[in-house]
Amino acid sequence: MKVVAGWHASPMELDRVRRALPVGTEVVTLPGHDAVAFPYGADRAAYLEAMRDADAVITWVLPHDVVRAAPKLAHVSWLHAGCDRLPFDEFRARGITLANVPDAHQAAIAEHAWALVLAAVKRIVxxxxxxxxxxxxxxxxxxxxxxxxxxxxxxVLGVGSIGAQIARVAHAFDMHVVGVRRNGTVPHPHVDRMYGEHELHLALAQADVVVIAVPSTARTRGLIDAEALAALRPGAVVVNIARGDIVVEEAVRDALDEGRVGVFASDVWWDYEDAMPPDQHFGSPSRLGVHLRDDVIVSGDQASNVYFARDRMLDRGLENLADMIAGLTPRGAVDLDEEY
Amino acid sequence: MKVVAGWHASPMELDRVRRALPVGTEVVTLPGHDAVAFPYGADRAAYLEAMRDADAVITWVLPHDVVRAAPKLAHVSWLHAGCDRLPFDEFRARGITLANVPDAHQAAIAEHAWALVLAAVKRIVxxxxxxxxxxxxxxxxxxxxxxxxxxxxxxVLGVGSIGAQIARVAHAFDMHVVGVRRNGTVPHPHVDRMYGEHELHLALAQADVVVIAVPSTARTRGLIDAEALAALRPGAVVVNIARGDIVVEEAVRDALDEGRVGVFASDVWWDYEDAMPPDQHFGSPSRLGVHLRDDVIVSGDQASNVYFARDRMLDRGLENLADMIAGLTPRGAVDLDEEY
Structure with missing residues (x-):
């Protein structure tokens, strides 16, 4: 069994990976002296080479060509919550198992959502x-x-672990909370009224503040379009803590122009794969200049840029990987059809 | 009974004041066409004139000379939570009754405190x-x-109505909460451990985040001095939602210089009565330039600058005034010895 740690792992991190896996597992990492940077650019050749005979990978970065270059690859331990931009077609065709870490930094992401909500509502910036x-x-x-x-x-759009924590804080602020989830018949103690995904506009029509916390999948991309924004109360605050592509860029620009949205606050941005260097995908500014407006508050994929987040993500990813290698269903198992 | 509404009250506001008071009460206000501005500068003469035979005043602004010019004044309905800068010596000597509105915008102030905490912890600005x-x-x-x-x-320094709400939200964020109040033996359900005022440094020594929510009185001015800041965990976040003079200006500048305080966030500033125009007292920048630092987040007395706050403050102030006129103890009665 060969496992690739797909980044410039420090000696201490490499030791943690080895200790977490069965005795006899071969663990290799990518050369480099930076324990924090992800492998891009010139490092891609080393990544491709390491993956040629790899059985498993644990990583923060997984370009599609790296997967194609690994014919034996059976397990992917993905160190993020969001599973967008992974090569799901390849995973499905080859039966590769995948696990992510949705609960490794849910507190940090929910807190960042609240930082943006309050910055918007109170006009802090x-x-x-x-x-x-x-x-x-x-x-x-x-x-x-x-x-x-x-x-x-x-x-709250998406009442998963992050959305539920966002709702809990809202109750402490004495807010009324409506939630939208795929199955609106499943209640949650911190959501006063739950709606199904087909009832999205009913929920939006009641909102003074909207927080987007759904995964980016085929079902959710472009969910917040001109019609959704038109359903909001005039001047509502919209906060995106999920992925840029949930919101239609032109629609939010127009809604801000017309004052239908009061403030848009976002930690996540649209992805211009072709236009931007790969290490700036998530943090790219808006090509329409949305991030430059006075009625917009921005950070660039910073929600999990907190102390100890990397350690927690690695710990959870190693639990997932050990389970997959042992043939068990890991806590973070990802449904390859649903893509989250 | 003559009541002065000590600002440029709009006709609608004046009607509200009249309806809230006993039939036959004479109500006068200050001339002017601006329903929002407070009376300063050229308006002071009209204020002094109106107060010459006034029995009571309900107001957002009460210069000391206005009180001295009102020999019959018996009741002051103060439309703020903070009672600093009122002429307490004059009140005590003349037995003037005083009430404030501490619970009119406690939610807005607690929310502003959280906006500053999160902006500081997440480095949003x-x-x-x-x-x-x-x-x-x-x-x-x-x-x-x-x-x-x-x-x-x-x-949380000061577990009154605002501090208690701040603590409640902290629990929803899964924080440990220590509180400091005058009598540390009185518990609160959202404070895990309460300390008395003499145990301030014990509480500070445990804090990653400090929120100052005590009134400005003789007991609290200068409370957060060099010794208090030295008791903090290195890099702690300090948020002042109370009054500028609770924090020693030079001490916080030095603590930031030395990295002992990680971020200082404040809605309230030091008061340079002699140096600044009177309408900018609370919002004055720091004369030491504290507000200009990268490790400082600021707003200028903005916590209650929210929709409907003025209406709520006026409603509560009118309840207080009607009670005082009737000889009852109002809900917002202020202890003239404690000055809050």
């Missing part, structure tokens, strides 16, 4: 700029007025 | 700036790493 510039924001007029969460309604 | 500038924040290195609330410890 704009007010910071005004104060630093020495400008006084007058009371109760002239566009400087913020919202109050208490008594308002949050719509 | 800085990351927004980096993304807008097209700079990629790398993962898990180079100063761009944020904290995680879950599992960390919040110290």
């Amino acid at each position: 704009w007010k910071h700029g005004e104060h630093v510039a020495g400008r006084h924001v007058p009371y109760w007029r002239d566009g400087g007025v913020g919202g109050t969460l208490s008594g308002s309604t949050l719509a | 800085w990351k927004h700036g980096e993304h807008v500038a097209g700079r990629h924040v790398p993962y898990w290195r180079d100063g761009g790493v944020g904290g995680t609330l879950s599992g960390s410890t919040l110290a």
Whole structure:
């Protein structure tokens, strides 16, 4: 059994991988001196070479050609929550098992969602700029007025582990919470009213704040389009903590232009595979300039850029990998048909 | 009975004041066409004139000379939570009754505190700036790493209505909560361990995040001095939602310089009565330039600058005033000795 640690693993990380796997497992990693950087560019050749006879890979990065170059590959331990941009056609055709780490940093992602919600509702970024510039924001007029969460309604799109934690905090803020999940008949204690995916617009119509926490799959890409944004209360805050492609870029630009969306806050951006260097895919600014607007608050794929997140992701990924190698169903098993 | 509404009240506001008070009460307001601005500068003469035979005042602004010019004044309905900068010596000497509105916007203030905590812990303002500038924040290195609330410890200084709500949200974020109040033997369900005011440094020593929510009184001014900041965990986040003068300006500047405080976030600033125009007292930048630092996040007295806050404050203030006029103890009665 040969396992590739598909990044520039430090000696300490390599030791952790070896200890977590059965005795006799061969573990190789990619050459390099940077324990943090992912392998791109010039490193791709080493990655392809290491994968030629690999049985399994544990990794933060998995280009499609790396999978095609690994004819024996049977198990992929994916160190992210989101499974978009993985070569699912190849996985399905070859029966490769896949596991991800959706619960490794759910707290950090839910917290980042709240940081964006509050920055948007309270206009923190704009007010910071005004104060630093020495400008006084007058009371109760002239566009400087913020919202109050208490008594308002949050719509959580996707009530998985992250969405459920977002809903729990909303209740502590005395918000009314509506949720949208594939099966709207499954309740959750922190969602006051659950809707099915076909009832999305009913939920949006009640929302002062929307947080998008669905995985990016064929069912969800483009979900937040012009019609969805038109269903919102005028001036609603929209926060995307999931993936850029859930939101239609032109639609959100138009909704901001027309004031239908009050503030758009996003940690995730559209992916211009062809236009951007590969290490900037997730963090790319909007080609329409959405990120430059005064009514937009942005971070670039930063939700899991917190202390100890990498350790937790690696720990959970190693549990998954050990299970897959042992022929067990890992905690993070991904359904290859649903793609999450 | 003559009541002065001590601002440029709109006709609708004046009607609300009249309806809330006993039939026959004379209500006057200050001339002017702006329903939002407070009376300062040229308006002071009209305020002084209106107060000459006033029995009571309901107001957002009460300069000391206005009180001295009102020999019959018996009741003050103060439309803020904070009672600092009121002429307590005059109130005590003359037996003037005073009430404030501590619970009119407690939700908005607690929410603003959380907006600042999350902006600080997740470095939202800085990351927004980096993304807008097209700079990629790398993962898990180079100063761009944020904290995680879950599992960390919040110290709430002042467990009144605002502090208690802050603690409640902290529990929803799975934080450990320590509280400091005057009497540390009085527990609160959302504070895991309560400390008395003499145990402040014990509580600070456990904190990853500190939120200051105490009133500004003789007991609390300068409470967060060099010794208090030295008691913190290195890199702790300090958020001031109370009044600027609780924190010693030079001490927080030095603690930031030395990295003992990781991020300072504040909605309230030091008061330079002599140096600044009176309508900018609360929102004044720091004369030491604290507000200009990269490790500081600021807003200028914006916590209650939310929709409907003014209405709620006026409603609660009118309840207080009607009670005082009737000889009852109002819900917001202020202890003239404790000054809150």
